[in-house]
Amino acid sequence: MKRFLNKLFVFTIILVFFIISTGSFKYYTLVIGVIVSAITTYLFESSIVKKTLRLYDVLKLLYLFKYIVYFVKAEIHAHLELVEIILFNKPIKPAIVAVPYHVESDYGVTLIALTVTNTPGTIVLNIDTNSKLMYIHWINASTFNPDEARLIITSGFEKLVEKIFG
Template sequence: MKLSTKSKITVFTLSFFVWILITAITDVQEIIAGLVVALFVSLVAGKILFKSGRSIIASKAPYFLLYLLVLFWEMLKANLNVVMIVVNPYLPIKPGFIRIKSKLKEDASLTVLANSITLTPGTLTVDIDKDEGFLYIHWINVKAFEVDKCTELIGDRFESILRRFMR
């Protein structure tokens, strides 16, 4: 079997499985819709799963799982921090805009980094300067204004894993 065919079959199977997981199937029409969507996804993106004999998913899975763990941990910490700010209105906060420097160059990896920062409460990515490698972020409680320090506090927790995962 050709590598591209194997890749498309795998993508079809995974897509259909995800469709079943996220929908509450109540009739045959939903199953048919899932099959059509999975077929479309496998035809469009099926050839990218396997680039050699080894699956991209298999080689990147440990980094993906590590990234999810770090993301959820940072979201938990940020949520607790925002809860403390809401519960105690006298807690001094210092909102402001800062920028961080990223070494990531690809659009997809910069988007994942920006979305990860935005998903952690208290931070919101407002702009990306791809040419210079800066992300502009609104931070609910600015702890530093120096680019290097802000990069260390906000961006490095995600970027080190993203460099390995998104290459």
């Protein structure tokens, strides 16, 4: 069977979602769940995961864990800064800065953009795929230079995302 690991990966995720959202573990629901997720996997697997997975890719879950830890740290830092701005009237300096990115895959760019928008204080306004630039609205900009802004905002995430999605 071609791309067996891909199919197994997508199938397991859909089945787990099904079991959790129905909230029961009986024989009847399990059979329906297996049938539904097999059909969904057969139809949509090739459009969800583009490249062929190998067994070695399980190691990337470690980097995903590291990514979550880094994300939580960045969240705490940004939340404290926003609380200072809102409650204690810390002076702000809003700006839209251009930040270059070097990730190739679509999933990687999406993950970086979602993370940057999820962090309070930075919102991705626009992405230019030709020149590989993100335009970020920054509530308290310490620099307007693209490379320095990249060091502060995205470079830490980008290193880990490159290892996860390539």
